[in-house]
Amino acid sequence: MNFIKDLDLTSQIDALILKPAEFSDFELLQKIKGLPFISVIDEIESQVSELVKMKNPTKYFSPSELLKEAEMFLSKFDKEKYGVWVYYPWKNSLVHLLPEEDFIAVRTVRNKYKITEEEQMELARKKIGIIGLSVGQSVAISLAIERSFGELRIADFDTLELGNMNRLRSSVTNIGIEKTKLVKREIAEIDPFLKVTIFEVGLTDENIDSFFVEGGKLDLLIEECDNIKVKIQSRLKARSLEIPVIMDTSDRGLLDIERFDLERNRPLFHGFLSKFGSEDELLGKLDTIKYEVLMAILDYEKISKRGKDSLQELGKTITSWPQLGSSVIMGGAMCAHFARKILTNKKVNSGRSYVDLDQYFNSNNES
Template sequence: MSYIKDLDFTHQIEALILNPQKVSEFQLLQKIKELPFISIIDEIDSQVSELIKLKNPSVKFQSTELAEQVETFFEEIDKEKFGVWVYYSWKNALVHLLPEEDFITVRTIRNKFKITDEEQSALATKKIGIIGLSVGQSVAISLAMERSFGELRIADFDTLELGNMNRLRTSVLNLGVSKTTLVKREIAEIDPFLKVKVYDEGLTDGNIESFFTEDGNLDLVVEECDNIKVKIEVRIKARELGIPVIMDTSDRGLIDIERFDLETDRPIFHGLLSGFGSENDLLENLNSSKTEILMSILDYEKISVRGKNSLSELGKSITSWPQLGTSVIMGGAMCAHFARKILTTQEVNSGRAYIDLDLYFNNKNESKN
């Protein structure tokens, strides 16, 4: 089978979407089906049954009735040529899916009324950038599940290490794989029609302009990187372009929102770094003041006791800021929640809030005593 060489997608991170109505793509589909070890997942009947149910919400179908409806649906349609087939090279898998519009309708049906049709349509036009893919991975997956964007730009230079796996939901099979690849693949497996653009060198002086503006400006940025210089530069750039920024710190449920789209002269980090001089001074003196700047960004006095203990151990018994999977997952969900609200023009102000579950329940218990 000489064509197998031509179908070597091993190094690709794109899901290959095939329209079987097109002769050339149907022929390619047949070749892929003949690949060794290929897994073919064809649950198109189940998807069509969901489509029928959502189009008839007041009808209570019996299983036999629904099966008959599906059979009728395909009476004049070549089932193999209906919808699309998606080839996932990294899984050596081929999946049969509904056409894009129907796929989106069925996949987002449980969003309805929590997210209005108008909001869902608006979100499909939005461009979101995520910098840093630890908390950022949870943000990206949460956004993808709700379909809160049309395009996602993800930036991280790092690869998956074993020590990341207390907070990144992935497999040991992916050790050594770049984090951008992991996130892009996972989103493609959730929804192959979502556009994800990868910046696998992280955010640099050479690509920051592209990240923010290529093919249209970003509508929102989620900043979750460890590099203080990048944190500062991202906010300066976002303010220049009028783009809101969201951040989670994975400590005490801190969520940080800067509405540079509404306040074009707002000081970065809510003015917490004003004691270090101008923003130019801040960047020029970064190396000598890095620890003090980090403590100001984190608002040291408000960090949890265990967070402070962790910071005191940096460079002694640990090499980096600890993050727990529970905190990262919660932070990712909160960032996605506020991103959706901002992008659908609901009222969200600049500021910081602590969703501190420990403090809440401790106070509740104390009040009972």
């Protein structure tokens, strides 16, 4: 279909939001609806019912009363032109949703009062960058579910592989697709009004400035990549721009926070790299001391026993440091939690914390 090609929907990256009250969008809506392979999902009455309940919190509605209220509400409009329709080309699906403001209000209604209205509005103005989409995927989805950003910038050069799927929630139908594209799609299916900008080649010398400042400076960086050079470069950049950094390592529930926004001269990684000389010299000699730098970043003595056992097997029986889905999901949630606290100006200090479930419950006396 030429109209799909003209709209560049064949790339299957972006959801298309149609406002059928506008003539051109209504025409396009009819064309998409007419395609034989399109699945049309119209549950607008259910969403209006939720809207009615939200606006009348003290009133009890029986199911029949609520249905009547929703029908009365929709009778004021041309139902097909009410709200928005979202076309998801990768799913060949067309979904009818509430208008943006009402959609956001209903979708976040159960955030109250865990997140205040003022905090939710503040978060909607924030820009967050995520580098690396293993833990980073869980962080991104947690942030999107809570609606803790206005724009999310995600950087990863990799595609989904079968071996990723012990810790990345996805489908075998997505193997071979860029991780950035998959995360952007998943967020669009949760909330098509959230802005997600992708850097599908990862963070590079060429795009690092765009990632950090184009369209407005980042308010927070969440760094979850495997590349030691990028770990250091991204922190140097964040510090120069006074941007706080969060990292989770998926071992013993380690969460690392560097408040470069509050401490302009704070050493990278809390000074763990100072034994290698000045930060200016570090990148130049990184190739020869990469493993030692990694162990310093991870604080080797505090790595779990099984984590240390895994490190001993690198290049022998395994090719990369194992991560478990449970640890990645927990790390994603912790990063999202502290991201929200930092972005809403709650007191969060620099430092490292461990949420070690094995140690806490003394499971098999194993850390």
